[in-house]
Amino acid sequence: MEINHKPKVLIIDDEATNLQILNEILQKDYQLLFAKDGNKGIELTISEEPELILLDVMMPEMTGHDVCKILKSNEKTKYIPVIFVTALSDIEDEEKGFQLGAVDYITKPVSPPIVKARIKNHLSLVNVNEVKTTRLQIVQRLGMASEYKDNETGMHVIRMSHYSQTLALAFGYSSEQAEEILNAAPMHDVGKIGIPDFIIQKPGKLSPEEWEMMKRHPEIGAEIIGDHHSSLLKLARSIAITHHEKFDGTGYPYQLKGENIPLEGRIIAIADVFDALTTVRPYKKAWEVDAAIEFLKQESGKHFDPVLVQKFITVLPKILEIKNQWPEEMEMQKSKDSK
Numbered sequence: 001m002e003i004n005h006k007p008k009v010l011i012i013d014d015e016a017t018n019l020q021i022l023n024e025i026l027q028k029d030y031q032l033l034f035a036k037d038g039n040k041g042i043e044l045t046i047s048e049e050p051e052l053i054l055l056d057v058m059m060p061e062m063t064g065h066d067v068c069k070i071l072k073s074n075e076k077t078k079y080i081p082v083i084f085v086t087a088l089s090d091i092e093d094e095e096k097g098f099q100l101g102a103v104d105y106i107t108k109p110v111s112p113p114i115v116k117a118r119i120k121n122h123l124s125l126v127n128v129n130e131v132k133t134t135r136l137q138i139v140q141r142l143g144m145a146s147e148y149k150d151n152e153t154g155m156h157v158i159r160m161s162h163y164s165q166t167l168a169l170a171f172g173y174s175s176e177q178a179e180e181i182l183n184a185a186p187m188h189d190v191g192k193i194g195i196p197d198f199i200i201q202k203p204g205k206l207s208p209e210e211w212e213m214m215k216r217h218p219e220i221g222a223e224i225i226g227d228h229h230s231s232l233l234k235l236a237r238s239i240a241i242t243h244h245e246k247f248d249g250t251g252y253p254y255q256l257k258g259e260n261i262p263l264e265g266r267i268i269a270i271a272d273v274f275d276a277l278t279t280v281r282p283y284k285k286a287w288e289v290d291a292a293i294e295f296l297k298q299e300s301g302k303h304f305d306p307v308l309v310q311k312f313i314t315v316l317p318k319i320l321e322i323k324n325q326w327p328e329e330m331e332m333q334k335s336k337d338s339k
Contacts, residue, residue: 006029006030006031007029007030007031007051007052007123008030008031008033008048008049008050008051008052009026009030009031009032009033009050009051009052009053009054009119010032010033010034010035010041010044010045010048010050010052010053010054011023011032011033011034011035011053011054012034012035012036012037012038012040012041012053012054012055012056012059012064012067013036013054013055013056013059013085014036014037014056014059014060015056016036018056018085018108019034019036021110022054022085022110022115025110025112025115025116026115026116026119029116030119033048033050037059037060037061037062038059038061038062038063038064038066038067039061039062041053041055041067042067042070042071042077045071045077045080046074046076046077049076049077049080050080051080051081051123051126052080052081052082052083052119052122052123052126053071053080053081053082053083054083054085054106054119055067055068055082055083055084055085055102056084056085056086057084057086057088057093057097058086058087058088064084064086065096065097065100068082068084068097068100068101068102069100069101071101072100072101078101081103081104081122081123081125081126082101082102082103083102083103083104083105083106083118083119083122084097084102084104084105084106085106085107085108085110085115086105086106086107086108087107087108088107103122103125104118104122106118139183139184139186139187139232139233139236142186142187142190142224155279155326155327155328156275156276156279157185157186158326159275159322159323159326160185160188160268160271160272160274160275161181161182161183161185161186161271162182162322162326163270163271163274163275163319163322164181164182164185164267164268164271165178165179165181165182165185166178166315166318166319166322167267167270167271167308167311167312167315168181168267169315170311170312170314170315171263171267171307171308171311180231180232180235181235181264181267183232184232184233184235184236184239184264185239185268185271187221187225187236187237187239187240188221188239188240188243188268188272189217189221189240190221190224190225190240191216191217191218191219191220191221191222191223191224191240192217192220192221193220193224194216194217194220194224195213195214195216195217195220196213199213199214200214215244215252215253216253218240218241218242218243218244218252218253219241219253221237221240221241222237222240222241224240225237225240235264238262238264238265239264239265239268241253241265242254242256242261242262242264242265243265243268243269243272244269245261245265245266245269246269246302246303246304247261247266247301247302247303247304247305247306248301248302248303250302251303258305261305266304266305266308267308269303269304269305270296270304270305270308270309270312273295273296273303273304274292274296274312274319275323277291277292277295278292278323279328280328289316289320289323293313293316296309296312296313297309297313
């Protein structure tokens with residue numbers, strides 16, 4: 001059976017003439033679906049999952065605005081781009097359409113080149129967003145994979161990533177920059193995938209030889225992530241290789257000192273250590289939050305950037321909200337439920 005790889009476009013319009021015109025313009029390049037009323041259009045959207053919808057505004061019973069509002073309120077259909085195709089051309093009408101979540105507006109009578117160009121552009125944006133989403137999911141999953149080798153849990157990765165985002169915002173990062181920290185942070189220990197299990201899972205103290213092997217995981221992590229043009233993967237690589245550097249230059253692998261350590265590495269160091277201290281591990285009990293904060297203060301200027309330590313303390317209420325939102329018990333319950 002031949003597979004049709006053409007993008008799927010749904011056209012919703014109560015006028016048969018308009019459906020025929022759009023069919024003639026688009027049939028060579030797209031799989032076309034047609035609906036003559038809003039209810040049928042919503043049904044087809046849910047069942048067929050088109051890549052894009054061309055939607056008339058002035059329809060009886062249910063207007064295009066009503067249809068758009070319903071589609072944007074449904075998790076399954078909210079991300080499908082909607083282009084209004086209508087005779088209404090007032091600025092107020094266009095503004096209302098955009099407020100409802102439409103991505104574009106084409107006025108009737110339609111121009112074939114404009115229709116084709118608008119659809120092509122918006123489908124290209126959809127593809128770009130899918131690539132970004134897929135890449136982000138791969139980064140997060142690879143970060144989680146390292147936890148399967150360790151005594152830590154998936155909750156650790158979630159908590160420390162959110163701690164890092166919170167600290168970045170407190171330091172002055174934009175919301176976009178802080179979100180990229182959130183998304184890259186799970187990769188900080190991906191290099192542990194390359195460390196033997198008998199070292200990673202050893203409950204007691206490591207021997208000097210074992211410790212030297214363990215100290216290789218930042219470089220292994222950088223090798224796994226590789227060199228990329230993607231800002232997210234560049235950030236993840238920097239975090240992986242620098243999060244064990246110390247402010248006084250006694251860290252590893254390169255003994256970087258002070259502001260020679262990338263800011264993202266200094267942020268992750270605090271978030272990672274605070275979470276490790278305040279949660280149970282096979283080799284230790286959880287520290288009280290006050291004791292962990294006191295440790296950060298003691299190590300300020302030695303292990304940690306003193307400015308970032310102060311910023312972390314100022315946002316401690318938010319940090320504790322995150323800690324309570326993703327407790328270790330969630331991971332334990334997930335493990336029980338999967339058995």
